[in-house]
Amino acid sequence: MARRAQTSLPGLGVAFLLLTAAVFVGLVAAEGSLSSTDRAALDRQAAVGLSERLTADHAPLTTRPNVLNESRLVGLDAAALRSTYGLADDAAVRVRLDGRTLAAAGSPREGRTVRRVVLVETRQRRTLTPEFTGSRRVTLPRRTDRVLVTLAPPPGTTVSEVRANGRVVLRDPGGLDGTYDAAVSPYETVTLRFEATGALDRGSVRVVYFPERTRPAELEVTVDG
Structure with missing residues (x-):
């Protein structure tokens, strides 16, 4: 044992x-x-x-x-x-x-x-040249956050003011002539109105605008601490 x-x-x-x-x-x-x-x-x-x-x-x-x-x-x-x-x-x-x-x-x-x-x-660059037949307004076909307005009024015409949806974005009582950059709301369709003495015709105004395009995508974030 x-x-x-x-x-x-x-x-x-x-x-x-x-x-x-x-x-x-x-x-x-x-x-x-x-x-x-x-x-x-x-x-x-x-x-x-x-x-x-x-x-x-x-x-x-x-x-x-x-x-x-x-x-x-x-x-x-x-x-x-x-x-x-x-x-x-x-x-x-x-x-x-x-x-x-x-x-x-x-x-x-x-x-x-x-x-x-x-x-x-x-954003894409688009150009619009208004005809101004019976109106001094132009409505942009797509929304944008800014516009480049080039004014070249004919002799005897003075453009003193540009409004966007009723809001003054450009103003010079002595006359606007040249290219101007104006901020506008990206959340609404923009209508520009040109206050001028004298005639405006095709070529008096050129508007460059920047409509947006969006596409869905997948964002992937990896962290290894």
């Missing part, structure tokens, strides 16, 4: 060591799992926050909330992501639009990705 008990003692010791090792490995694995979960949550939170800042009203890339100005996208780079949008120095990030990388800082290997549907706005 005594010999059998002595024989089993080494076995118990080995079993105890194995149990201790198993518990230790389990604790380490659990701790690693929790750490990984926390990091994933932080990465997702950072990605969501960055995507919101990129598409916010008055953000450097937007003309209004969730509408990206295509001409401004070239200004987005790694330096802007860190200085303008508050990205942490040790975080890796990638911003894509419809699968095309706009900017990247570091090389995200894992991290978390958020996607959101946005509108991408482009």
Whole structure:
């Protein structure tokens, strides 16, 4: 009996060591799992926050909330992501639009990705030359946020004022002559009225306007902290 008990003692010791090792490995694995979960949550939170800042009203890339100005996208780079949008120095990030990388800082290997549907706005240059047959008004066919008005009145004609939807945008009692840049509301159709003494005919006025076109796109932000 005594010999059998002595024989089993080494076995118990080995079993105890194995149990201790198993518990230790389990604790380490659990701790690693929790750490990984926390990091994933932080990465997702950072990605969501960055995507919101990129598409916010008055953000450097937007003309209004969730509408990206295509001409401004070239200004987005790694330096802007860190200085303008508050990205942490040790975080890796990638911003894509419809699968095309706009900017990247570091090389995200894992991290978390958020996607959101946005509108991408482009503006086109259009020219209109009014006929002025029976009226000194011209209504632009599409909305715009600015107009370039070129005035070349014929001899004996003085254009003293230009109104946009009743609001004075250009005025010179001595006479307007040349090209002028006037801001107008992008939220309503613009009607220009020209106050003049004398005749206005085709060629007296040329109006350049910049209507917008928008298309849906997918913005993808990946952050690996």
